[in-house]
Amino acid sequence: MADLVEKSKKLSAFAAVDENLKPDHKVIGIGSGSTVVYVAERVGQSTNKEKFVCIPTGFQSKQLIIDNGLHLGSPEQYPEIDIAFDGADEIDSNLSLIKGGGACLFQEKLVAASAKQFIVVADYRKDTGILGKGWRKGIPIEVVPMAYTKVSLELSKLGGKPNVRSGLPGKAGPVVTDNGNFIIDCDFGEISPESVADLNSKIKSLVGVVETGIFVGMAQKSYIGNSDGTISTKSA
Incomplete structure (x- = not known):
């Protein structure tokens, strides 16, 4: 089963890069997560990689860029990105996403919002059609630390079940993002595609919310690697 999942991740990532990365692309966003490992590998195999720069969405993707011999840039240097590739924790029928399982949602959304084209790559487990159906950990929400109790109370009033993400066993206390904030995972159950926005x-x-892990109207296309070795694509 694990081999099938890894194979599907690599298939979708390679296909997404091969079909969408063009010779005239100069600035490329590289996302976070296990599927994007294969995106970075494929981009690193480009014969013209000396001619473009890659923008990371967090510490992990920064390391992927460096490890694959790619030029590293930053959103401050390159506020306009030609194309960005990233994974997702879940994808619905309208290509809305849940992201942030790895606590990189703010920088992931910044890169996606800066990109002229945003491509999502994932394996078949993530393509459920309804957010909250397969991803049961809740919507990741990045919050300013001093506001987490207030935000948690307000999220409960919206019908959610908020939980501050713990750093255990590696860290006592909450997870701290690359931006020095906390993550609240808030379960709203299944969210219909019509009510996501x-x-x-x-x-x-x-007040106190930095960013949500709901990505609405951002992805132009998804590449899903299936267990039988095929790839499904969907355009927004």
């Missing part, structure tokens, strides 16, 4: 807006409006 409204829920995201309500969470974003709460």
Whole structure:
């Protein structure tokens, strides 16, 4: 089973890069997560990799860029990105996403929002059609530390079940993001594709919320690696 999952991740990542990375692309966003490992590997195999720069979404993707011999840049240097590749924790029928299982959601969304084209790569387990159906850990929400109790209370009023993400066993206390903030994972159950944008807006409006792990209207295309070795694509 594990071999099938890894094979599907590599298939989707390689296909996404092969079909969408163009010779005239100069700035490329490289996301976070286990599937993006294969994106970075494929981009690193490009014959013209000396001619472009890669923008990371966090510490992990920064290391992927360096390890694959790619030029490292930053969002401050390159606020406009030609194309970005990233994974997802879950994908619905409208290509809305849950991201942030690895606590990189703010930088992932910054890179996605800066990209002219945003491509999602994932294995078949992530393509459930409804957010919250397969990903039962809740929506990741990055919050300013001093606001976490207030935000948790407001999330409960919205019908969610908030939980500050623990750093155990590696760290006593909450997970701390690359930006020095906490992560609240908030379970809202299954979220219909029609109500995703409204829920995201309500969470974003709460004082103390830095960013949500709901990505609405950002992905132009998804590449899903299936267990039988085929690849499914979907365009927004």
